[in-house]
Amino acid sequence: MNIFVYLGPSLDRSEAETILKANYLPPVKMGDLYRLVESEEKIDLIIIIDGLFEQTPAVWHKEILFALNKNIPVIGASSMGALRAAELSAFGMRGHGKIFNDFLSGKLEDDDEVAVVHGPANSGYICQSEAMVNIRYGLELALEEKIIDQHFVDTAIALAKATYYPQRTWHELVKAMRLAAVEKSISELQIENFKNFIALMNTNLKRLDARSLLTKVAQSPATHIRESNEYREKNKFFFEPTVFWDHLSIYFNGINTQASGGANFDRLRNHVRLVEKNRQAIIDKALLQHLVNAEAKRLRRSKFNSRDALLHFRKNRKLHSTERLQQWMIENGVTKNDCLDLAHSEYTQYLIENLYCEQIDKQLNSALKLTGQYAAISSEVNQKWSSLKEQALDQNHDYDNALVDASLRWYQQHISSVGESLEKHAAERGFSSVRLFINELVAHYLFIHECDQQAEREQAFIAKAAYA
Incomplete structure (x- = not known):
């Protein structure tokens, strides 16, 4: 089974890997899901647990709908996954866990319920704040054990919600409760008992929901995938590729054009469009490549051997030695990944060109006339075959x-x-x-x-x- 999991601060990756064998990816952001689906990887299931949202645009609902429309089941839990699953439940995305159910029922509504500040990937996405859903869960546990009363719960939730999510921690909540104790008629003993209770209890609901989902999938991946596909089919919908979706696909289909040492792309584009003498030829090439890539994806012809693509690319530029290739990359501000992307793009055009050879031939006359080359080439051809006919060499x-x-x-x-x-x-x-x-x-x-x-x-x- 080829399962992909977007995971970050909700559950440590090493722990997740002991529960479920899968392809673990960083927290999902805008474009990630689109690129995964378009990569033509074999995908049996996508699980979204964590996602980015403030420092970068969050994953689009449309991306998830795109995956579902491609017959790929998607399940969410714990954090961004629970939020998106509740929002897209009617369209075939499944959800799992208490957090998902609370969003689905309307008990939870705000995005900040699952938001946390966390460290970078090399820190293991260590959390530096507490999610509101975890605070609610801790308060529920304390209430069940009669450590606190409902008035304490209501006061604590109001104070936590009034705090900007990066500053939400158990320490700050206890501190805020003590400052409000007199006004809210809450005893110091109750606050101290609550503090001690929280220190001993596992209040990380996001982690619990994430573990629960991975465990459930691991127990029977085939069953879970089948049930998710049945739910997706039950909630089938028409996917409308809007103008915004077209813009997204164009944006994320592009090659990174600003390699090390390269000019700012906006300035480069403006220069080409304003004063470059080969402006139209460059634009025509860019348009052709876009149309070729779109047609290759439509025909599912964009998967091929990278070695063949790179050999074709080097042959076209006479980059026969490693030294010449490296020099060309430096001159054009191209990284290794950029070079492979360019080679793939050019090789795709070569494959599509061969596929449509007859159709291209039918357009040659028009192309020659539009480029102003028809008269000269036509004259040369007539001259050649007249000369060969005189020598009886025209057969x-x-x-x-x-x-x-x-x-x-x-x-x-x-x-x-x-x-x-x-x-x-x-x-x-x-x-x-x-x-x-x-x-x-x-x-x-x-x-x-x-x-x-x-x-x-x-x-x-x-x-x-x-x-x-």
Whole structure:
């Protein structure tokens, strides 16, 4: 089973890994779920426990709907997962645990109920504040044990909710209760008993809910996935790709264009659009790449061997040695990951180009006319075949090996390297067979050779006339 879990401060990752074997990812943020679904990874289940929301945009509801619409079950619990599951329950996202149920029932409404301040990933996302749901849970436990009364609970909740979530801790709550004790008629003994009780009890409801979900899934992953899929199917909906969704997909499909040492992207874009002499060619290339990527995803043709993509990329730029490749990367401000992304993007275009070879051929006349090259190329073609006709070379022939070899040497010197396979290269150039490729190549080589000889005769004549 290929299960993906977004996890952060709610449960230590090492502990989670002992409960459920899964692919553990950092707290989810905007774009993460979209990229995971679009990565074409085999995904049996997505579990959302933790998510980021203030320092970066939170995961979009639409991303979760996108996953559900792609027939991928999604379950949430504990923190961001519980919140989103309650909000999207009617659309097929399942939830788990007390926190989810309290959000679903309306008992909890505010996002700050699960918000905490935590450390970075290398600290294990250590919590530096207490979630409001944990405070409520601790108060409930103390009330059940008759350590405090309902008036104490109501006062404590009011004080905690009035505190900005980064400052919420048990220490600060006890301190606030003592300051309000006289006004609220709460005894010091009750406050002290509550403080001691909390120090001994496990009040981390977020952790309990997270553990509970992972444990339940681990007990029978196949059953849980089947039930989640049944719930998703029961709540099927129509996914509307709105203009905002299109913007999101375009944004997250882009390659990181500002590598180390690169110019600010906004300034780079504005320069290209304002004064760059090759502006339209650059924009046309960008548009073509966007359309190619979209078509590749539609046809699910975007998965291929990275080695093939990189070899194709290097061959096109004659980056045959590691040193030349590294120099090119430095000159273009490209990191290793950027280089692989660019290679994948270009190779995708190559695959789509081969797939639509016949359709592209039908548009060549229009493309030549739009680019102003039709007259010149058409004239050259007519001249070539008229010349070959005069020599009775305008029909396909079985040319001798020496002429074929000479033609190939000229081609590789002046046009393109053939690579390891002539058959593959012919197909890349749009020829249905090597024979057709060779016939066209030899014909062109003979024409070029004739043109060169004609030029030499003219120069000799001019030189002779000048001498006379």
